[in-house]
Amino acid sequence: MTDSRLLQRLAALAFGFALAGAAVALDPRFKDADGDLVADTPADTIDPATLVFAYTPVEDPAVYAKVWDSFLRHMEKTTGKKVQFFPVQSNAAQIEAMRAGRLHVAGFNTGSVPLAVNCAGFVPFAIMGDEKGLFGYEMEIITYPGSGIKQLADLKGRKLAFTSETSNSGFKAPSALLRSEFKLEAGKDYTAVFSGKHDNSVLGVANKDYDAAAIANEVMRRMFDRGVVKREQIVTIYKSDTFPTTGYGMVYNLKPELAKKVQEAFFTFQWKGTELEKEFAKQGVSKFVPISYKKDWEVVRKVDSAMNVAYTCK
Numbered sequence: 001m002t003d004s005r006l007l008q009r010l011a012a013l014a015f016g017f018a019l020a021g022a023a024v025a026l027d028p029r030f031k032d033a034d035g036d037l038v039a040d041t042p043a044d045t046i047d048p049a050t051l052v053f054a055y056t057p058v059e060d061p062a063v064y065a066k067v068w069d070s071f072l073r074h075m076e077k078t079t080g081k082k083v084q085f086f087p088v089q090s091n092a093a094q095i096e097a098m099r100a101g102r103l104h105v106a107g108f109n110t111g112s113v114p115l116a117v118n119c120a121g122f123v124p125f126a127i128m129g130d131e132k133g134l135f136g137y138e139m140e141i142i143t144y145p146g147s148g149i150k151q152l153a154d155l156k157g158r159k160l161a162f163t164s165e166t167s168n169s170g171f172k173a174p175s176a177l178l179r180s181e182f183k184l185e186a187g188k189d190y191t192a193v194f195s196g197k198h199d200n201s202v203l204g205v206a207n208k209d210y211d212a213a214a215i216a217n218e219v220m221r222r223m224f225d226r227g228v229v230k231r232e233q234i235v236t237i238y239k240s241d242t243f244p245t246t247g248y249g250m251v252y253n254l255k256p257e258l259a260k261k262v263q264e265a266f267f268t269f270q271w272k273g274t275e276l277e278k279e280f281a282k283q284g285v286s287k288f289v290p291i292s293y294k295k296d297w298e299v300v301r302k303v304d305s306a307m308n309v310a311y312t313c314k
Contacts, residue, residue, distance in 0.1 A: 061087030111168030
């Protein structure tokens with residue numbers, strides 16, 4: 001099944017759950033006077049001497065410290081601040097770091113963005129895109145050759161790896177799809193396990209530790225390009241329509257002048273010849289492009305509503 005219908009089904013499910021009262025709201029400590037669904041800048045702002053940046057959790061954070069180095073040096077020149085790379089081990093740890101004031105600028109994975117917005121005061125404003133400003137990735141459900149899994153219905157009785165409960169493509173979207181279209185429930189019709197990261201899920205399928213996995217194909221493509229996994233080790237049995245990819249932004253309470261310079265750093269960074277270009281250009285992206293959380297993450301919020309997710313902050 002191709003999957004222009006996936007978003008239509010999720011939208012219909014989301015409408016039903018919205019009527020049932022699924023909560024989608026900013027934490028009470030934030031204000032949203034302009035209705036853009038992200039926290040407004042408060043009167044009491046911060047102006048840290050060192051800006052801390054974190055990229056979404058990956059298999060080898062040390063590799064990405066090098067990938068992001070030229071960008072962080074550019075941000076230092078633009079903002080006049082020291083910028084430090086902070087390797088995070090999980091989506092939850094990344095959100096908690098921003099909520100606690102230890103993280104100022106970040107790239108959150110697609111599914112974590114709404115939780116980061118609502119609980120940590122994350123203000124997303126950019127995404128990686130091509131020269132025309134287009135961006136996105138697809139959710140794929142993958143298996144290995146000879147697994148006996150040819151279609152989604154064949155997942156019954158098998159072991160399916162998700163990444164984490166905050167992940168859009170690694171849990172929310174595939175769970176909603178399997179439940180609504182194939183009446184497959186985790187724990188009842190198939191065994192669900194959590195790998196922690198997309199990289200782990202892809203490796204687990206390639207090594208036959210998992211029968212199948214739901215992953216973001218942008219991560220898998222990077223693994224192919226680096227030779228971590230061979231293309232012939234993976235078989236795709238499902239591919240969705242396009243979702244927004246990692247959202248980049250900052251904590252809501254940066255001093256306005258500093259916040260403006262942080263945004264400037266993203267949109268003036270020249271990719272050519274950098275490690276960032278080397279790592280991501282094969283996906284067709286070549287710059288940071290502006291996004292709107294209210295508009296561009298609407299489909300993700302609908303998936304969350306379909307899963308009856310409430311953005312409650314503990």
